[in-house]
Amino acid sequence: MKKTMIMTLAVIAVVMFATTGDAFAQAVANRGDVFQDVAQKGINLFKAVKGIMFILGGFGLVAIAAAAIFGKISWKIFSYLAVGLMILAAAGAIIDYATDDQDNYLTEGAAFGDTLGNSGQ
Numbered sequence: 001m002k003k004t005m006i007m008t009l010a011v012i013a014v015v016m017f018a019t020t021g022d023a024f025a026q027a028v029a030n031r032g033d034v035f036q037d038v039a040q041k042g043i044n045l046f047k048a049v050k051g052i053m054f055i056l057g058g059f060g061l062v063a064i065a066a067a068a069i070f071g072k073i074s075w076k077i078f079s080y081l082a083v084g085l086m087i088l089a090a091a092g093a094i095i096d097y098a099t100d101d102q103d104n105y106l107t108e109g110a111a112f113g114d115t116l117g118n119s120g121q
Helices: 002-030 034-069 075-098
Strands: none
Touching: 034 075
């Protein structure tokens, strides 16, 4: 068991070192800034995870609300999930504010506006 785990970690390390060098070399060649590329990938990951968590959290919120209505779960658990989703919704704005980010990468596209896209009506 121990040898299998060590061998698996060794293979993963070799694959990571063999494949990430080209990705970073390409990032440097294209933009010249590895850290900006890593930051952009982190922002994209945050946005993707946030979307998935909203979907799963929405289904969970409905299921827990139904269970709370029928008395199977306390309303306190429902409120924990609701508050957690509100914190997740505000996380991008909080990070932009705390880091003094003028580009608003994390809240980009989150503003309220014309949902019809100025359809002329």
